[in-house]
Amino acid sequence: MNELTRALVASGILSVASLPVLAAEPVSVYGKVNVAIQTNDTQGDLNTEIKNINSRLGFKGSVDLMDNLETFYKIEYAVNTSGEDGARTFTARNQYVGLAGEFGSVAIGRRDTVLKDSQGIVDPFDDLPGDIENFFTGDQRIAQTATYYTPTYNNFRLGITYVPESSIEQKNAAGANNDADDGMSVAAIYGDTGFNNVPVYAAVAYNSKVAGKDVLWVTLQGKVGDFLLGGMYQNQENNASGSKRYDGYLLSAIYHYENMKFKVQYVTADGGFSLQKFGGGNSIATQDGESISVGFDYSLGESTNVYAYYGNYSLDELADDSSAWGLGFSHNF
Amino acid sequence: MYLSIIKTKLVIVTFLSSLPLMSFAKALDVYGRVNVAVQYSDVDNKALNKINSNASRLGVKGHQDIDDTLSLFYQVEYGVNIDADSTNNFIARNQFVGLKTKFGSISAGRNDTVLKRSQGNIDQFNNLSADLRRLFKGDNRLAQTATYWSPNLNNFRIGATYIAESDAMQIRNPSTNNRDSGLSTVITYGDVELQKLPVYAAIAYDSKVNGNDIFRASIQAKIEHMTFGAIYQYQQDSYATNGIIQNKNNGLLFSGAYYVDNLIFKMQYQYIQGGIEKVLNGNIITTEAETYSFGVDYKLANTSKLYAFYTKYNYKFIPENDTYMGVGIEHKF
Numbered sequence: 001m002n003e004l005t006r007a008l009v010a011s012g013i014l015s016v017a018s019l020p021v022l023a024a025e026p027v028s029v030y031g032k033v034n035v036a037i038q039t040n041d042t043q044g045d046l047n048t049e050i051k052n053i054n055s056r057l058g059f060k061g062s063v064d065l066m067d068n069l070e071t072f073y074k075i076e077y078a079v080n081t082s083g084e085d086g087a088r089t090f091t092a093r094n095q096y097v098g099l100a101g102e103f104g105s106v107a108i109g110r111r112d113t114v115l116k117d118s119q120g121i122v123d124p125f126d127d128l129p130g131d132i133e134n135f136f137t138g139d140q141r142i143a144q145t146a147t148y149y150t151p152t153y154n155n156f157r158l159g160i161t162y163v164p165e166s167s168i169e170q171k172n173a174a175g176a177n178n179d180a181d182d183g184m185s186v187a188a189i190y191g192d193t194g195f196n197n198v199p200v201y202a203a204v205a206y207n208s209k210v211a212g213k214d215v216l217w218v219t220l221q222g223k224v225g226d227f228l229l230g231g232m233y234q235n236q237e238n239n240a241s242g243s244k245r246y247d248g249y250l251l252s253a254i255y256h257y258e259n260m261k262f263k264v265q266y267v268t269a270d271g272g273f274s275l276q277k278f279g280g281g282n283s284i285a286t287q288d289g290e291s292i293s294v295g296f297d298y299s300l301g302e303s304t305n306v307y308a309y310y311g312n313y314s315l316d317e318l319a320d321d322s323s324a325w326g327l328g329f330s331h332n333f
Numbered sequence: 334m335y336l337s338i339i340k341t342k343l344v345i346v347t348f349l350s351s352l353p354l355m356s357f358a359k360a361l362d363v364y365g366r367v368n369v370a371v372q373y374s375d376v377d378n379k380a381l382n383k384i385n386s387n388a389s390r391l392g393v394k395g396h397q398d399i400d401d402t403l404s405l406f407y408q409v410e411y412g413v414n415i416d417a418d419s420t421n422n423f424i425a426r427n428q429f430v431g432l433k434t435k436f437g438s439i440s441a442g443r444n445d446t447v448l449k450r451s452q453g454n455i456d457q458f459n460n461l462s463a464d465l466r467r468l469f470k471g472d473n474r475l476a477q478t479a480t481y482w483s484p485n486l487n488n489f490r491i492g493a494t495y496i497a498e499s500d501a502m503q504i505r506n507p508s509t510n511n512r513d514s515g516l517s518t519v520i521t522y523g524d525v526e527l528q529k530l531p532v533y534a535a536i537a538y539d540s541k542v543n544g545n546d547i548f549r550a551s552i553q554a555k556i557e558h559m560t561f562g563a564i565y566q567y568q569q570d571s572y573a574t575n576g577i578i579q580n581k582n583n584g585l586l587f588s589g590a591y592y593v594d595n596l597i598f599k600m601q602y603q604y605i606q607g608g609i610e611k612v613l614n615g616n617i618i619t620t621e622a623e624t625y626s627f628g629v630d631y632k633l634a635n636t637s638k639l640y641a642f643y644t645k646y647n648y649k650f651i652p653e654n655d656t657y658m659g660v661g662i663e664h665k666f
Contacts, residue, residue, distance in 0.1 A: 027363045027666055059365065059391060061666050063636050071637040073367040073664045075391055075413050077423065091420040095389070095413055097367035097664045099639070108369045108384055108662065109415045144384035144416050146371055164371075164382035168418035182382060 031057040034127070035081060036307075036328030043320045052081040053328060054127040056093060062100075069101040094141065104157075108146045113185035113210060114159035115217055116140055118203035120193040122221045122230035124254050124263040129311040129324045130293030135267050136248050137236040138207055138215040142183075143167045155198050161185040163210055173212025173239065181239075183210035199223040212239050221252075228254040234269075246271030261297040266290070289315040303332040365391040368460065369415060370640075370661025377612065378653050385659065386415035388460040390426055396433075404433045406440070427474065437483045444478045446471075446517035446542060447492040448549055451535035453525030455553045455562035457588045457599040462657035463626040463644040468605040469584050470568045471539055471547040475500050475515075488530060492519045496542055504544035507572050515542035527555040541571045553588075562588040568608075580619075582606040597630040611651050621649035637664045 034053040039046060058076035065071065076093040083089040096109025115138050123132045133139030144167035149159040163170060163183035174180035187205035191198045200222045207215040214237045221230035232250040248269030255262040268290040295309035310325040368387040373380070392410030399405055407430040414422040431440025449472050456465040466472035477497040483490050496503060496515035503512040516539075523533040532554045539547040546569050553562035566584040573579075584605040591598045602625055609622040628642035639662055646655040 027365075029363065059363065059666075063634055063664070065633045065637065069633065071633060071662065071664045073666065075365065075367065075389075078420075088421060090423050092413075092415070092417075092422045095367070095415045095422075097369050097389075097662045099633075099662060108371060109367065109386065143418065143420075146384060164384055166381055166383040167416075171418075 026061060028060050029058070030060065030333060031055070031079070032330060032332045033079075033081075034328065034330035036128075036326040038129075038324055038326030038328075040322070040324045042322045043318065050082055051326065051328075052079075052083070053330070055079045055081050058093070067101065069099065071097070071099055072105075072107075073097045092143075096145075096147075102151065104148060104150045106146065106148050110141065110143050111145045111147055111161070112141050113138070113145070113161040113163070113207065114147060114149070114187040115161075115185045115205040115207050115210075115215060117159065118187040118189060118205035118217055119219055119232065120189075120201050120203065120221060121228075122201075122219050122232050122250065122252055123265070124252055124261075125265055125293045125295060125309065125311070128293070128295070128309050128326075130265050130267070130291060130295075130309070132232070132250060132267065135269050135289075135291065136215075136217070136232075136234045136250075137213050138205075138210070138217060138234070140169070140211060142169055142210070155192070156188070156190050159187045159189065169211035170209075173209075181209045184208045185210055195223045195228075209239055213237065214239065226256045228252075228256075230254075244271060259299040261299075263293075263295040263297070265293045287315055287317050289313060305330045360397075361393060361395045363391075363393055364666060365389075365413075366663065366665045367413075367415070368661060368663040370461075370642075370659040372462070372657065372659035372661075374462070374655070374657045376655045376657075384416055385661075386413070386417075387661065387663075389413045389415050392426070402434055406431050406433060406438070425476075429478075429480075431480075435484060437481060439479065439481050441479045443474065443476045444480055444494065445474050446478070446494040446496070446539065447480060447482075447519040448494075448517045448537035448539045448542070448547060449473055450492070451519045451521060451537040451549060451551055452564065453533050453535065453551060453553060453562075454527075454560075455551055455564055455586070455588055457562075457590055457601050458626050458628060458642060458644065461626075461628075461642055461644070462659075463601060463603070463624050463642070465564070465586060465603065468603050468609065468622055468624065469549075469564075469566050469586070470545045470608075471542070471549060471566070473502070473517075473539075473543050475502055475543070488523055490521050492521070493517065502543045503541070504572065507574075513541045513571075516540045517542050525553075527553065527560065531555045544571055545569070546571050558592045560588075560590045560592075562586075580608045582608050595632040597632070599626075599628040599630070601626040609648065611648055613651055618650055620651060623647050636666065637662070 033055045036051050036053055038051045039048045056076055056078050060074040062070050062072035075095050078091045078093050080089040092110055094111050096107040096111050098105055098107030125131055142163050144164050145161050147161045150157050165180040165182050170180040170183055185207045187203055189203045191201040193201060203219040205217045216235040218233045221228060230252040234248045237245040250267045252265040270288045291313045293311040297305050297307040299305050306329050308327050312321055312323045314321045367389045370385045372383045372385040390410055390412050394408040396404055396406040409428045410426040412424040412426050414424055425443055427444050429440045429442030429444050431438055458464060475496050477500040478494050480494045482492045494517040498512040498514040503515060506513050519535055519537040521535040523530040525533055527533055534552045537549045548567045551564045553560060564586040569581040570579045582605055586603040588601040604623045607621050608619050610617055610619055624644055624646050626644040631639045641660045643658045
């Protein structure tokens with residue numbers, strides 16, 4: 001029952017007996033507006049931008065069927081408020097339809113891989129310059145996927161994402177003149193990101209031939225008093241022969257105090273860093289580097305945050321560091 | 334916080350119109366459909382795995398009474414091409430505004446022609462790999478249209494769609510080098526849902542629509558737990574090439590469906606005399622073609638179904654057949 005129906009029942013306008021006739025399926029319209037003012041210091045060049053931080057608009061819902069089955073769907077779009085592609089700012093995010101029951105859940109459509117899911121909330125700078133997607137490989141949403149998750153047994157579950165050869169990421173990885181491969185992403189996950197049942201979240205995930213890369217992620221995060229302490233290891237290798245294999249590490253800490261959150265993160269990788277990824281000018285081939293981010297979130301209620309952040313990037317082959325700092329505002333609806 | 338929207342107008346009309354304090358004059362209906370299949374195809378001797386979105390969509394529609402004899406209606410619908418290579422996958426579908434009186438309704442905007450609408454539910458593989466439009470011309474949604482539908486008189490209705498000459502899909506008349514406007518007309522008997530009458534029939538004619546002249550006659554009948562349908566079509570180019578009207582082809586479609594419990598078993602045959610482009614020995618040729626399709630739907634709820642289908646294409650001048658098969662989920666909201 002949605003809120004209007006509930007209100008009408010409560011007020012006696014609708015009798016409960018008439019509800020099956022209604023069977024109105026509520027569509028949840030939801031979204032997030034998140035905008036920051038950010039200053040980038042790229043090798044000494046300063047520039048300031050009003051930056052869209054993954055604002056979005058979505059439509060979702062689910063319907064209970066017989067036998068503990070339910071169908072669910074989601075159509076979500078990014079709203080690139082500061083997009084450079086003119087006024088065409090509506091770009092696809094997760095969009096899928098699925099079926100859930102005692103067997104687990106299946107979703108088909110455009111979706112994050114289970115490897116991407118497996119990071120949980122170990123990255124407190126998600127969508128900011130410190131986002132692991134700027135250093136690690138595998139933080140991917142894929143156009144054509146089928147994903148299965150087992151039910152949770154003893155806080156433990158498995159997931160698998162199948163990526164067919166005709167998905168654009170596979171075609172791009174293969175090149176125009178070659179046949180593309182199917183890809184597979186698998187994950188084993190212990191605990192939950194709300195730390196409701198156990199104080200530990202742990203995940204091991206592996207991508208095989210997804211967007212031309214094999215990737216291993218190992219994630220661990222624990223709740224210690226008011227602290228969340230996390231770590232992550234990644235290893236990636238391009239499927240193309242002779243390419244370099246490289247490692248990366250992440251450490252993060254989040255401290256909750258009343259309606260404030262203090263965050264710090266360190267990332268290092270022997271490859272995968274490029275200045276372009278954090279707003280810097282020219283593309284530079286990926287190289288070794290490390291990054292430190294600190295941030296502060298202040299909650300103005302359940303759905304609204306103001307936040308500040310600072311990130312420093314140090315690339316081994318460049319003498320000068322680069323950095324970015326910003327002040328942002330986000331609202332979920 | 335989600336904004337929940339009741340979509341069932343029955344609720345609004347039956348229960349709420351008597352409530353003076355709650356004005357639903359601007360009833361807004363958010364609706365959509367997510368239909369995705371895991372599909373295997375063998376086309377031109379090339380096997381391909383794909384996650385295929387089948388006309389998934391998101392729309393807003395509504396109507397408003399202006400006075401006792403006049404009401405306004407509108408629809409803004411977009412396709413959500415979930416599987417697309419580009420994330421710019423929000424593509425216009427029917428988008429129009431109209432007025433309804435006792436003399437019928439008239440609407441203007443982007444819309445299907447009345448000839449396209451005349452197929453009703455005869456095409457059992459609508460939006461799948463055996464969609465009627467794969468072999469027949471005339472399944473047009475055009476950007477600049479005005480459509481009139483008469484009221485229902487003894488189960489008969491007539492309709493017409495005018496397509497403005499400045500519509501980008503209108504082809505230049507070679508003799509004048511100007512674009513002509515097009516006209517699509519129809520007379521229908523019964524209702525496409527076969528609710529009021531056990532028979533639906535339609536005769537439609539396109540003149541200079543998207544470069545084609547088309548005659549289409551359609552009939553569908555319900556006999557106990559079965560429906561049978563047939564379409565005859567004659568199509569030709571609107572304008573002569575080298576002094577001769579080309580692509581004169583006859584087409585036929587037969588379909589049947591058998592309803593038992595939550596299952597629908599479906600089959601379809603379609604034939605076109607020529608005009609289907611294929612590659613033979615590196616050259617593009619046009620050929621006669623036919624399809625055989627078999628499918629089964631498993632209805633989970635009014636909103637949801639699972640389905641499976643198989644389609645085979647035969648071509649007169651091509652030795653190899655093409656095949657498509659898939660399993661999918663559809664959820665309507």
